[in-house]
Amino acid sequence: MKRATAPVRPLIAVGAGLAAMGAAALLGLPSLAKAPEVRLTAAASAPPEGAYWHTRMLFKKTSPRRLGSGANRYWVVEQQLIERWTTPDGRSWVGSRELGAYPESAADRAAWRRDGSPAKWSRTADGQTVALSTQPAKGHVSPARGDNTFLLAGQRLTYEEVQRLPADPNALKSWLAQAARVSRAQENAVDRDVTWALPDLLYRLPAPKEVRAAAYQALLTMPGVRARGKTVDGAGRTGMALSIEFQTGDRKEPTKATTDLVIDTGTMLLLSEGQTSVINGKESRGEAGNQTVLQAGWTDAAPAVPALP
Structure with missing residues (x-):
């Protein structure tokens, strides 16, 4: 997904209580509410x-x-x-x-x-x-x-910290929201930043399956996200379709940006992601595109020039 550029702040500690209030104080930001207790994943x-x-x-x-x-x-x-x-x-x-x-x-x-x-x-x-x-x-x-x-959400995590991310949807959203606040300090962008971050846990980061499942459940509760039922992606794989809509621009040039996701709810991995933008009621070809996640997982095969499909 497209992300607004922002400097990456010092790492937020992952775990019960977090260190968000301390980080906010160091940055001169308003104090943040204490995060709920988080449950470590079974695969921690x-x-x-x-x-x-x-x-x-x-x-x-x-x-x-x-x-x-x-x-x-x-x-x-x-x-x-x-x-x-x-x-x-x-x-x-x-x-x-x-x-x-x-x-x-x-x-x-x-x-x-x-x-x-x-x-x-x-x-x-x-x-x-x-x-x-x-x-x-x-x-x-x-x-x-x-x-x-x-x-993730503007924070730089170690592998061990990725493994300890909350496996509860509400706790995961709380952690990501505090991470977004510390990283961006823009309260009106927190929900958007959390929504952008959640799909990263479905393929880009080596998160445990329990965390990926929490990310999927959390996505279903975010503003602008709609579940659209089963579908088939461009590679012929079946998954659950979600759409994410954001309204941007102004009255003179209103823009609706839509991201369509297809998720394998068995593996809890992202299968595909497509983007479209409608500006003043007309689809913008320059903003359209899609990606198919052909593989996501662990391998022992060394890096090499991508082979042809």
């Missing part, structure tokens, strides 16, 4: 199940500008594989690979064929510079920069 002492927490994601988005020439103009979909491997001590590697663009619809494919079925583009239909191809790139993998921690 469980060791990692592999050398790396690994995610493999397929990103797709409609290119923001049409390609082609004359009357033969068309939209194409760009696609990219992103993989991440993170050790329990927080070291990470990221691999990426462009998979090639393709016409979005049957009408776009017909226009592309009339345009000569090009395999590469250096200009859009209105003359903007681009570098697109229908063929996959070679891809690359490299160490990720960072301070070897797991980022």
Whole structure:
């Protein structure tokens, strides 16, 4: 999901009572209410199940500008594989690979064929510079920069602290709310920040299944979140669909941003996430896209250039 940039504050202690009031005082912020007692997860002492927490994601988005020439103009979909491997001590590697663009619809494919079925583009239909191809790139993998921690709600956590996050939905929401307040100090953004943080626990962080289940249950109670029943994602997998809606902008340019999630409630892992934005009643292609989480879990396989699907 899109997140507003904000400096990361010192770590909040994870556990009963937290250290939010002390952190707030150090930052010169209003004192925060004491968090409820939290129950440690059953897997709090469980060791990692592999050398790396690994995610493999397929990103797709409609290119923001049409390609082609004359009357033969068309939209194409760009696609990219992103993989991440993170050790329990927080070291990470990221691999990426462009998979090639393709016409979005049957009408776009017909226009592309009339345009000569090009395999590469250096200009859009209105003359903007681009570098697109229908063929996959070679891809690359490299160490990720960072301070070897797991980022959640603006807080940098160790692996052990991720394991000790609350496995109760209300306690987890309370912890995330206090983390958001310390990190951003904007009370009117707390619910939004908590809602943004919860899906991270469903795939990006190596959280125990009990914590992932609490995150899913907590999501169902957040403002703007609606359960939509069973559905099938782009990879043909069945899961529960949720939608998250936020209203932004002003009266002159009202914007409704919607994020659609599909969650496997057996494993409590995110399957896919899609985003759309409607500005003044018109869908914005530049803000639309989706990601399919092809893999999320522990592995002993070393980081490598993402293989083609």
